[in-house]
Amino acid sequence: MGLTKPVLNSPSVWPRRVVRLEGNRLDPWSSDIVKDYRRVMEQFGLSGPTKEQVEFFQDAPFFRRRIIFAHRDLDVIIDAIRSGREYAVLTGIKPTGDYHMGTFQTVKEFVYFQRKSPQAIAVFSIADIEAWEDNGISFEESKKIAISNVSDLLAAGLDLERAYIYFQSKEIRVHELAALAARGITLATMRAVYGERHMGLYLSALVQIGDILLPQHPDLGGPKPTLVPVGIDQDPHLRLTRDVASKLKPKWGFVEPASTYHLIIRSLLGDKKMSKRDPMSYISLRDDESLVRKKILNAFTGGRETAQLQRELGGEPWKCVVYEIAKFHLYADKDEELEKIYRECVAGERLCGECKMQILEDLIEEMKEHERRRIEVLPTARQIVERAWNRQPLYTASSGGA
Amino acid sequence: MGLTKPVLNSPSVWPRRVVRLEGNRLDPWSSDIVKDYRRVMEQFGLSGPTKEQVEFFQDAPFFRRRIIFAHRDLDVIIDAIRSGREYAVLTGIKPTGDYHMGTFQTVKEFVYFQRKSPQAIAVFSIADIEAWEDNGISFEESKKIAISNVSDLLAAGLDLERAYIYFQSKEIRVHELAALAARGITLATMRAVYGERHMGLYLSALVQIGDILLPQHPDLGGPKPTLVPVGIDQDPHLRLTRDVASKLKPKWGFVEPASTYHLIIRSLLGDKKMSKRDPMSYISLRDDESLVRKKILNAFTGGRETAQLQRELGGEPWKCVVYEIAKFHLYADKDEELEKIYRECVAGERLCGECKMQILEDLIEEMKEHERRRIEVLPTARQIVERAWNRQPLYTASSGGA
Structure with missing residues (x-):
């Protein structure tokens, strides 16, 4: 998920160098990325987590180690956890291959934020439409690859009783929300966020907005705080989704999604980020x-x-x-x-x-x-993928249907 | 359906004057529109119906009276009728108001082409996504208006045993096909066919491609000849859909949709076409x-x-x-x-x-x-709309589900 890549230089003008190779000799958790991003973070309302927030998430290594270095509206989620109110955590995978050390980071965060409160629901999108638009991978191929992806998700400790896993090409609510969102998004906005791309990638971007709003669909219990843990390169997309949520708020009551941003893990050769392409x-x-x-x-x-x-x-x-x-x-x-x-x-x-x-x-x-x-849960993963593929009702993975 | 208006002057360069006000004193069925369109028709492979084709459809006043003045691949449908093979006829309505004398023409053709063979299936799209993107009408409002539209459809004689009626916002297969179609459609193509529009209207255009391909979805029995009766102003959209069908043919086996084109009925004041806006x-x-x-x-x-x-x-x-x-x-x-x-x-x-x-x-x-x-079938119309809204399985209107 997230490979309908937002354009990093426009309009947000990210620093080009995503990871600075200068460290701090005293601090094992140091990264100068925050310094690089400070201007951008201020401009777009991203904050670094406060001491209190890091304290609250002490049991998460990626908070203690400052892998999550920025967020938006994290307090909304903390409030929900503290007061025992329902919230959602959402992520997904573009099923073009197996998880790697880079993409798997998101899974760890996803499972952590679900496990953090018994009131959390976890919503997971198998982005087969994105895999088709961006990589020409057919829905059937995506289905096969997704079994491996979902098994990793389960092995990471996802609680299936409070999870909903679906294919983009099989979940009508996502498209209902994408259609709601699309009205009023100009081509100029699309170009600014994603560059001049073919219609498939623009459609895929709209579908991702549908993904992010799905936990707030009436069929999933309506408006609720939603947390989307992502890599920092996804922020322009998150901002667009927040704009949409805000515009639709009067009628649908949507809460603007919160997000956390983790550092991008580098390639084994020390440059760029890990990429499925090499x-x-x-x-x-x-x-x-x-x-x-x-x-x-x-x-x-x-x-x-x-x-x-x-x-x-x-x-x-x-x-x-x-x-x-x-x-x-x-x-x-x-x-x-x-x-x-x-x-x-x-x-x-x-x-x-x-x-x-x-x-x-x-x-x-x-x-x-x-x-x-993973081998232990593989049969369950197969079953979940099969049911999602056949558009079975919500929350069917283990609890038997909504 | 069809009000994400294709741009008439580009790239097809339609004549600007859609109806010529010169008649032929001897011919009660005359219209010079065909003369006006001859160049365009030749350029894009539209033909006027032959004597044999009009003969074949003698029982239809709109063929005898040359209201249908052009078509594409009509022989494919005639062959299917003659040989008793399955085919589909497809239309829809943008539920922004009641049918009028202009829009109802399509319904008559739709029902006629279904009734012409016991092997025909009729597929009808309630274009609530288009109503939202183009007119800001909510899905709930569309649902109410659709009851009136569907009752007219039934009163016109639709055979419910061979009909599938659905809402765009509730039929996932349409979005699966729209996503398939979107890959490789460039922004330049969208601009040429529809002009520079907001993303909602572009999305709506993709969804309409999904509508037109729906009768060929595996869940509806797979590839089959499909006839789409429309007003001539819809041809650029049909051409785009044929391009898509042709590109997807190797894997999906799609048959390029056939179409018939009727004259546009004028407004009561003698100009333009009848429009819901006045x-x-x-x-x-x-x-x-x-x-x-x-x-x-x-x-x-x-x-x-x-x-x-x-x-x-x-x-x-x-x-x-x-x-x-x-x-x-x-x-x-x-x-x-x-x-x-x-x-x-x-x-x-x-x-x-x-x-x-x-x-x-x-x-x-x-x-x-x-x-x-219509009053007689109104309860049935309500029931159909309710079931379509609730995403009931295919062919449920009267036959009880696929």
């Missing part, structure tokens, strides 16, 4: 052990040219992709382990070879554990 | 007797300035809106009555006052008869 640039959740080994051993680090230099100057973990993978995906309950790695690296007490071996073993362990859970 | 310009099927009288008595005719001149020069029935209404809607089985009116008018033997009185009485009789049938 398989060697990322670790897929379906990569086997030997492939993961190969990829990590080839990955870009923050090491110096020689071991001697490294001992003298210390490493630069803020440049290191392997450290980044650990920060995003390992030691969920052991920040001190990450801090130790960081400290030792900066102090020159840790060389890249041994460090890679440690992180590699822990990563493989983590992936095996995930895969074990 | 209530005095048309006779609605819900107008009461006294209003119909008033409108007909005020209508534009082909009469001369004085009775004496009329007796000397004869009238000009090709200019006369009242004659046009009779040609479209009266004396279905009595062409000789129309011919007599025409002949007497041209010969100066008939003055407008008496002529209006005759046609008025016959029109009121016809409308009363229609209204009697």
Whole structure:
């Protein structure tokens, strides 16, 4: 979801360099992206999470580690959690391939925000229309790929009793909402947010607005706070959806969706973000052990040219992709382990070879554990995909229908 | 349906004057529109119906009277009828108000083409998305208005056993097909066919493509010849849909939709076409007797300035809106009555006052008869609308579900 890419330079004029390769020697959670984005964040009303907000979400490594570095209306969600009121968390996947270390970050946030309150519902869009418009992948192919995606979602701990999983091409409510939204969106706005694209991608963008408003459809219980955890590159799309929600508020009562923004995990080669288009640039959740080994051993680090230099100057973990993978995906309950790695690296007490071996073993362990859970829930995933494909009623995955 | 108006001058460069006010003194069915359109018709592969085709549809007054003056692929439908193969006929209504003498012409053709073969299925779109995008009419308002529209459809003789009636906002298959179609349609094409419009109208145009392809959806039995009877102003839209069908043919097997084109009935004031936007310009099927009288008595005719001149020069029935209404809607089985009116008018033997009185009485009789049938089927219409609104399965109107 989200690959009908908003145009980053217009109208929001994002800084071109998404990740700055300068770190802070004292702070294992540092990232200068916030500094880069400060002007844009102020202009569009994004804030960094406050100390109180981070405190509230202490049990989430991605808050403690400042992976979520910006948000909009997060307090609306915190209020709902505190007061036990219903809210929704929404995400999706463009089913063009398996989850990788980049895209899976959103799944972790999605499951976390659902589990955070028994009053949360989780809504998950299998964006088969986007996969068709953007990649020419047929709905039938999407259906096959979606089984793998949904199994990862379940293995990550989604509570099926409070989840709704659907295909864009099979969920009429999404199109009802997209049609509602479309009236009054000018071509100029579409061009500004998405660039000059073919009608398929514009349609896909409207359908995504429908996705984001779906939790507030009368059939899903009507207006409610909705949180959409995304990568920062999705913000122009979120802003457009908020405009639409605000315009439709008088009649439909929509609440403008809240959002959190996480850092973009870099490619294994140290540049750009992980992308499905280059398989060697990322670790897929379906990569086997030997492939993961190969990829990590080839990955870009923050090491110096020689071991001697490294001992003298210390490493630069803020440049290191392997450290980044650990920060995003390992030691969920052991920040001190990450801090130790960081400290030792900066102090020159840790060389890249041994460090890679440690992180590699822990990563493989983590992936095996995930895969074990996934195989267990695979039959359920198949069943969910089949029912979604056949347009079964809401909340049918395990609870037997609304 | 069809009011996301294609741009008439681009790229098809229609003649600006849709109806020429010159007639042929010898031919009660004459219209010079075909002459005006000849170049365009040739350019885009439209033909006039051949003698054999008109012969085949002899039982339809609108063929005998050359109201249908052009078509595309009509032989594909004739072949299906002759060989007893399945085909579909499709139309719809933008539910912004009651049917009038202009829009109701399509209903007559729709029902006729369904009744022409026991193998025909009739598919009818209640274009509530178009009503929202184009006129700001909410889906709920559309639902109310649709009851009146559907009752007219039933009163016109639709066979419910072979009909599928749906709301655009409630029929997911239409959106699945619209999404399929959208990939590869450029903005340049949209601009050429519809002009620079807001996204709602572009979305509505895509949804209409979905409407036209719906009879060929696997859930409705897959590919089959489909006939779409429309006014000539809809041709650019039909051409676009044929392009889409042709592009999707390799995978989906779609047959390019056939179409028939009828003359546009003029406003009661003699210019333009009947339009819902000016209530005095048309006779609605819900107008009461006294209003119909008033409108007909005020209508534009082909009469001369004085009775004496009329007796000397004869009238000009090709200019006369009242004659046009009779040609479209009266004396279905009595062409000789129309011919007599025409002949007497041209010969100066008939003055407008008496002529209006005759046609008025016959029109009121016809409308009363229609209204009697309509009141009878109104409960069924309510039921159909309710089921369509609630997304009941296919073919549920009377046969109890697919």
